[in-house]
Amino acid sequence: MAKGGTRQSAAEPRPITIKDVASRAGVGLGTASRVLNGNENVAPHLREQVFKAVQDLGYHPNSVARSMRLGKSYAVGCLVTDIRQPIAAEMIAAAENTLRRAGYTLIVASTHFDDSREAEILSLLQNRVVDGMLLAVNRDNDPETARRLAAINIPMVLWERSPDGGFDTVLTEHRVGARRATEHLLELGHREIALVAGHLDTWVGREQRAGFDAAFTARRLEPPAGRIFEVGAFGARKLEALCRVERPITAIIANIDEIPGILHFCAKRGLVLPRDMSIVSIGDASILEVMTPSITAVRGNGTKVAQLAATLLLKKMADKQPETASERLSVGMQLKIRHSTAPLNDGGGGHV
Amino acid sequence: MAKGGTRQSAAEPRPITIKDVASRAGVGLGTASRVLNGNENVAPHLREQVFKAVQDLGYHPNSVARSMRLGKSYAVGCLVTDIRQPIAAEMIAAAENTLRRAGYTLIVASTHFDDSREAEILSLLQNRVVDGMLLAVNRDNDPETARRLAAINIPMVLWERSPDGGFDTVLTEHRVGARRATEHLLELGHREIALVAGHLDTWVGREQRAGFDAAFTARRLEPPAGRIFEVGAFGARKLEALCRVERPITAIIANIDEIPGILHFCAKRGLVLPRDMSIVSIGDASILEVMTPSITAVRGNGTKVAQLAATLLLKKMADKQPETASERLSVGMQLKIRHSTAPLNDGGGGHV
DNA sequence: TCCCCTCGTGGAAACGTTTCCATCGTTAGT
DNA sequence: ACTAACGATGGAAACGTTTCCACGAGGGGA
Structure with missing residues (x-):
């Protein structure tokens, strides 16, 4: 019309x-x-x-025009595997806080374990839409990803990832954490301990295994074979099998995500904690404190890790000469002994 | 030199x-x-x-130059109160997913209950750094904020906020959820019920109270006075008082964040669930299922809310004529009855 | 008194892209 | 065979900002 x-x-x-x-x-x-x-x-x-x-x-x-003229976007990218993991959320919150104070905004993206997304996001970076990057993608033994990372020439700090790649890294002492958890159980007399740790192709997972093994070998004990699992590739069936073998497990060290499933299994099978099974969570949350029984845990400090990472990134971004050597910072872990771990019960097992 | x-x-x-x-x-x-x-x-x-x-x-x-020429940034802002709340993380993850598929990146910011930050972020918007905005800031009775929001002329969708402001909103049926939780307890014979709900100056908090009251009045019962609290402004001391009055409470409906504290209190005081106290959580999590006892909860669907909001925002951003009327979408809640709620125990209370 | 320096100011240039416009070559139709 | 029309192509203009450069005025020192 x-x-x-x-x-x-x-x-x-x-x-x-x-x-x-x-x-x-x-x-x-x-x-x-x-x-x-x-x-x-x-x-x-x-x-x-x-x-x-x-x-x-x-x-x-118009800050877009400003960015264009200045060649700076005042934005920082943050790539995590999954925002919904409480530890990731904690770290994002802390990083955002630190960065905002310095005038930066945070662009968040999740890979959801999808490598193609990771590539997609990384290419976004190169479009200069961000001035720096915080990376918590954890598969670090993929040569293709490593190649791509090395090709990025903007400041970048890695979280919880192998510090051997020549990048700046900030990490939690997962090896020490796992070791301490294991030692705690060993001291209580447990020997048949299962470990449900991070993926083998992540630095975290490898460190956890190393700490676990170290606790055994330091006491001249043989680390238990066939008792180490990856998160996700674990469940009631595996647990059932572990309870049916000749020397059934008496303790589990597991990622916090796996704790609900394990508790569910124990309850269903009539195993009473900590009498029939001792449990240590890798990763802490306030709910673990108030459960019956409360759950022993090794806790990191995601907030601190993120603050360190953000501060380091700011430093790198301010640095005109990117010639300075890569830095590596680490944050400790703490064992919180609660009531889900107890001395080994020599009795005839937990069958009701 | x-x-x-x-x-x-x-x-x-x-x-x-x-x-x-x-x-x-x-x-x-x-x-x-x-x-x-x-x-x-x-x-x-x-x-x-x-x-x-x-x-x-x-x-x-260089996508900055591209943005400048096109007058579009292909970025969407997302303002939440606190990323660390699991529900917020869930919604962010879902929104990011939907938006990324449409070629947008998500910029996340937390207010941490700080109004000045909110203003700061909102002003970032007006710098055209984003093409649209998802807002989950929940204080909706602050005239200053309302004024600022109205002044923003970019597409914007509100989460869990009063739909009366003339904005596009997507929300969870918190009123129905609270009502259903309350009815469940009433049916079990409870009358002395406490509610720990969202802040009064949030739409969510008001809806929860309305649902709570509606359940009582529909049965021609008087809603209990002095038994309604805000999250945060609650704790062991308040609980203690509620157990010492003439007619002590026998049930609590509380935000999931408050559940750990409540459980802790009950354990310390020797109250056995659900015999001495029935508990309903507003908000669900997998851990609630496997606790002993498992916790009854009303669960929303943050993922769906976020997807709807993101889709609606995409629609609005694609719309050349911003003349279309504001839309309002809502997502239901579901009562998951577990083992933390039981018929009223007429006995002499839970003192050990 | 003259010159030089300094300080404040206005406007052009540049950032890297997309889009519009003019031009050129080719093809088809009469 | 000539013209008209159309499609492909190159380059200028424009997006809104900051920065650099040039210029003019004013003041102080010689």
């Missing part, structure tokens, strides 16, 4: 630019820009006029 | 632009741009040459 109508009449209002501000304030572009950026060398009355024009027009600077 | 050294020698490598690609491919800028944007009207051999040049040079388009 209105095909021939005046197009101008329905035109959207043109956004207000710094030019509008300058002309309204009766000054040049340069002066307007200087005022807005806090440059001192401007006459006070002109400064006033510019501020008034900004008020009158409701001007908001 | 090297003050007078040749500056050029140490110059950082100039980024590769589309101009470089064009000249290397022996074509004009326009052609290069057309190839990269999938425009069909380009001779196949030129297309080849351009792709080859891209490969050779390792060219990555």
Whole structure:
């Protein structure tokens, strides 16, 4: 119908630019820009006029244009496996906090264990949409990913990933954590201990296994064979099998995500904690404290890790010369002994 | 020392632009741009040459420049109160998923209950750094915030916030959820029920109270006075008081965040669940299923809420005419009856 | 008194992209 | 065979900002 109508009449209002501000304030572009950026060398009355024009027009600077001119986006990317993991959320929150204070915004992305997404996100990076990157993707033995990472030439800090790649890394002492958990159980007399740890192709998973083994070998004990599993590749069937073998397990060290399933299994099978089974969680949460029985756990400090990582990233981004050597920071773990672990019960097992 | 050294020698490598690609491919800028944007009207051999040049040079388009030219950033902001709340993380994950599929990235920010941060973030918006916004900030009775929101003229969808403001909203039926939880307890014979709900200045909190009251009044019962609390403003002391009054409470409906504290209190005081106290959680988690006893809960569906919100936002962003009326979508809640709720025990209370 | 330096100011240039416009070559139709 | 039309192509313009450069005024020192 209105095909021939005046197009101008329905035109959207043109956004207000710094030019509008300058002309309204009766000054040049340069002066307007200087005022807005806090440059001192401007006459006070002109400064006033510019501020008034900004008020009158409701001007908001276009930060995309600013980014373009400056070659900086003031955005930091953060790539995690899954935001829904409480530890990831904790770290994101802490990183965001630190970064925001420095004027950066955080762009969050999840890979959800999908490598193609990881590649997609990493390519976003190279589009310069971010000035730096926090990476918590954990598969670190994939040569393709490593190659891609090495090809990125923006500041980047890795979380919980092998520090051997020459990148800046911030990590939790998972090896020490796992070792301490294991030692705790060994001291209680347990020998038949199962470990449900991170994936083998992640640094975290390997460290956990190393700590587990170290606790045994330091006592001249043989680490139990066939008792080590990956998260996800574990469940009631595996547990059932472990309870049916000649020397059934009496203790489990498991990632916090696996704890609900394990408790469920124990309850169903009539195993009473900690009498028939001792359990240590890798990773802590307030709910573990108030369960019956409360669950012994090794706890990291995701907030601290993230703060360190963010601070390190800020440093790297501020650094003009990217020649400085890569840094490696680590944060300890703490064993919280509660009531899900008890001395080994020599009795005839937990069959009801 | 090297003050007078040749500056050029140490110059950082100039980024590769589309101009470089064009000249290397022996074509004009326009052609290069057309190839990269999938425009069909380009001779196949030129297309080849351009792709080859891209490969050779390792060219990555600068998306900031692209945003600037297009007036679109392909970024969506997401403002939540606290990423660490599992429900928030769930929603962020789902929203990110949906948005990424449409080519958008998600910028996440937390207010941490700090209004000044909220303002700060909202002003970021107006800098056009995002094309749309998902808002889950929940204080909705603050006139200042409402004014600011109304002043923003980019597409925006609100989560779990009063739908009366004329904005597009997606929300969970918290009123129904609270009502169902309350009815469940009433049917079990409980009358002295405490409610620990969201803040009064949030839509969620008000809806929860309304549902709670509605369950009572529908049965011609008087809603209990002095038994309704806000999350955070609750704790062992309040609980203690509620157990010491003339008619002590026999059941609690509480936000999932408060459940650990409540369980802790009950354990310490020797109250056995569900004999001495029935508990319903508002919000669900897998851990609630496997606790002893397992915890009855009303569960929402954050994923669905977020998907709806993201889809709605995409629609709004694609819409040229922002004249369409505001929409309101809602997602139901479900009561999961487990073992933390039981018929009222008429006995003499739970003192051990 | 003249010159030089400094400080404040305005405007052009540049950032890297997309799009529009003009041009050129080719093909088809009369 | 000539013209008209159309499709492919190259390059200028524009997006909104910051920065650099040039210029002018004013003041102080010689």
